[in-house]
Amino acid sequence: MTTNLAIHRRDRAGERVDRFVVNHPPDRTLLDVLRALAAAPVTSDGRTVAPVVFEDACAGPLCGSCALSVDGWPAMACRVRVGDLGSQAVLGPLPGFPVVADLLVDRGAVGRALVDARAWLELDGWAGPEASPWSAQAAQHAQSAHACTACGACQGACPAMGSRSPYRGPLVMAAWELLDSTPTGRLQTGVRRALAASDGGIADCGHARVCRDVCPQRLPMGELLGSLSAGVMRGRE
Ligand code: SF4
Ligand code: FES
Numbered sequence: 001m002t003t004n005l006a007i008h009r010r011d012r013a014g015e016r017v018d019r020f021v022v023n024h025p026p027d028r029t030l031l032d033v034l035r036a037l038a039a040a041p042v043t044s045d046g047r048t049v050a051p052v053v054f055e056d057a058c059a060g061p062l063c064g065s066c067a068l069s070v071d072g073w074p075a076m077a078c079r080v081r082v083g084d085l086g087s088q089a090v091l092g093p094l095p096g097f098p099v100v101a102d103l104l105v106d107r108g109a110v111g112r113a114l115v116d117a118r119a120w121l122e123l124d125g126w127a128g129p130e131a132s133p134w135s136a137q138a139a140q141h142a143q144s145a146h147a148c149t150a151c152g153a154c155q156g157a158c159p160a161m162g163s164r165s166p167y168r169g170p171l172v173m174a175a176w177e178l179l180d181s182t183p184t185g186r187l188q189t190g191v192r193r194a195l196a197a198s199d200g201g202i203a204d205c206g207h208a209r210v211c212r213d214v215c216p217q218r219l220p221m222g223e224l225l226g227s228l229s230a231g232v233m234r235g236r237e
Helices: 030-039 108-116 136-146 153-157 170-180 185-197 210-214 221-236
Strands: 002-011 014-023 067-070 073-076 088-092 099-101
Touching (some): 002 030, 108 153, 108 170, 136 221, 153 210, 170 210, 185 221, 210 221
Antiparallel strands (some): 067 073, 067 088
């Protein structure tokens, strides 16, 4: 299948668009295409150019590192198939993050936001007997949230986040909700609910639900954030 790719480039020479014609079976991933292009970076007008810079790791989709923009929408290169692209596509860096080069962005803010939000399980000193088992509903809830790769697309697109807003962002809200739905995570629900009820918590969400629309993993962000909000409200009763 032939696809015309227009790729936004950025390096020391400045910004430009390079065009490539690629030929791959429809079931190959965009990540396969980018890897092949890196090995032979020849443009559609026959110029050999510097290989396109991009990031990948798991080829999963598990790690979120290959997140980029396809025709203006966040996507994961290891998940998009050549057949989904059709005859032409425009690739760019993941919106909302500083561009390092070409398709590579600095997503360090994502990890910092999760660490700052204590989005982890604290098991030190805990022997286990207090943890109650999963309910079927909690298990289903967590399963959907587990699909999150922490790619950061939702953080990058969220209109409620910004320098003037304390909002920690939809990924943090979803991570809290995920942790609160696990048997061990529920042991520290109070800590996370206090954070969710404070400055930068769920009350600062603008309900735009852009996070739901841009999530490449199709997480039910509206449901997750709504559930967190309901949990915070119950804590106030
Ligand atoms: S919720 Fe979706 S968009 Fe946000 S970090 Fe997880 S996978 Fe990416
Ligand atoms: S390479 Fe890990 S999610 Fe795509």
